[in-house]
Amino acid sequence: MNWERELAARAELINEGLDRYLPPASYYPPIIHEAIRYSLFAGGKRLRGALTLAAAEALGMKQTCILPAACALEMIHSYSLIHDDLPAMDDDDYRRGKPTCHLVFGEATAILAGDALLTLAFATLCRLKEEAFQPELIVQVIEEVAVAAGTKGLIGGQVVDLESEGRTPTPDLLEYIHLHKTGALFRAAVRVGALLAQADEQALSALTEYAVAFGLAFQITDDLLDLTGNKVLMGKAAKRDLAKQKATYPALFGLERTRELAALQVRKALQRLEIFDARAEFLREAARYLLYRIS
Numbered sequence: 265m266n267w268e269r270e271l272a273a274r275a276e277l278i279n280e281g282l283d284r285y286l287p288p289a290s291y292y293p294p295i296i297h298e299a300i301r302y303s304l305f306a307g308g309k310r311l312r313g314a315l316t317l318a319a320a321e322a323l324g325m326k327q328t329c330i331l332p333a334a335c336a337l338e339m340i341h342s343y344s345l346i347h348d349d350l351p352a353m354d355d356d357d358y359r360r361g362k363p364t365c366h367l368v369f370g371e372a373t374a375i376l377a378g379d380a381l382l383t384l385a386f387a388t389l390c391r392l393k394e395e396a397f398q399p400e401l402i403v404q405v406i407e408e409v410a411v412a413a414g415t416k417g418l419i420g421g422q423v424v425d426l427e428s429e430g431r432t433p434t435p436d437l438l439e440y441i442h443l444h445k446t447g448a449l450f451r452a453a454v455r456v457g458a459l460l461a462q463a464d465e466q467a468l469s470a471l472t473e474y475a476v477a478f479g480l481a482f483q484i485t486d487d488l489l490d491l492t493g494n495k496v497l498m499g500k501a502a503k504r505d506l507a508k509q510k511a512t513y514p515a516l517f518g519l520e521r522t523r524e525l526a527a528l529q530v531r532k533a534l535q536r537l538e539i540f541d542a543r544a545e546f547l548r549e550a551a552r553y554l555l556y557r558i559s
């Protein structure tokens with residue numbers, strides 16, 4: 265499988281969906297719609313949405329009918345990046361290769377653009393009804409995403425991450441941060457695809473464990489990239505974690521052990537896919553890609 269080509273195909277589908285589900289940039293009041301589109305279409309990899317599509321594919325479901333779910337996950341991810349970059353949080357100037365939303369549109373509009381993306385995500389999930397999914401299943405999916413975006417997921421992780429700046433966390437606390445701040449959305453992305461494709465208990469549990477290992481490996485490699493990556497390729501500033509004394513794997517374990525821990529999680533993710541056939545190949549490649557990604 266040509267991973268880059270396969271990811272690009274899924275990203276294109278997701279970008280078309282996002283364009284369709286969002287109000288046009290000219291929609292009144294245009295400033296907020298311009299800000300939303302500026303950040304959302306600044307060039308994200310669309311990994312979370314692609315994993316939603318891929319989890320359903322692994323179970324034999326067509327990509328197009330679950331597109332609203334894939335797009336909703338990407339909206340929430342973009343909201344989290346806009347807010348994460350704000351002066352009150354990580355205070356970053358550069359994201360997806362461009363100046364951050366608040367630098368271009370001002371802080372108030374950036375906060376509102378994030379809020380708007382979060383609410384639009386749930387409006388978009390409701391569009392699954394146009395694809396004839398059962399209302400009970402749609403409610404289950406909405407709950408899955410809401411919990412992942414809330415204090416038991418993304419926000420919980422972000423709070424502990426901010427609290428831990430300048431301190432040396434225990435390995436357990438570090439794992440909590442990574443599993444929640446980053447892992448919760450990957451977990452929801454995969455589970456939503458699996459739920460919509462009517463996964464049985466065994467498949468859902470294997471895919472959930474895959475997603476948890478994937479999320480952890482993703483953030484461990486993100487920590488590594490922050491230290492060793494190229495600012496232009498990453499589209500964001502490097503060595504920010506060091507400057508902010510962030511709780512990271514390399515800070516706690518050193519580079520070599522951190523690389524081993526990333527490889528361990530990738531192996532774990534691949535093992536969980538052993539019960540699936542060739543239709544899970546995209547999920548397998550996605551996990552392998554984490555060990556050589558440069559952005």
Ligand code: GRG
Binds near residue numbers: 307347348418
């Ligand atoms: C509720 C006020 C408020 C803020 C929420 C939850 C939150 C702020 C931020 C989430 C924390 C966060 C940004 C985690 C980092 C995850 C991460 C490594 C993101 C980068 O993901 P990529 O590389 O990005 O997939 P692209 O740009 O490719 O989409």
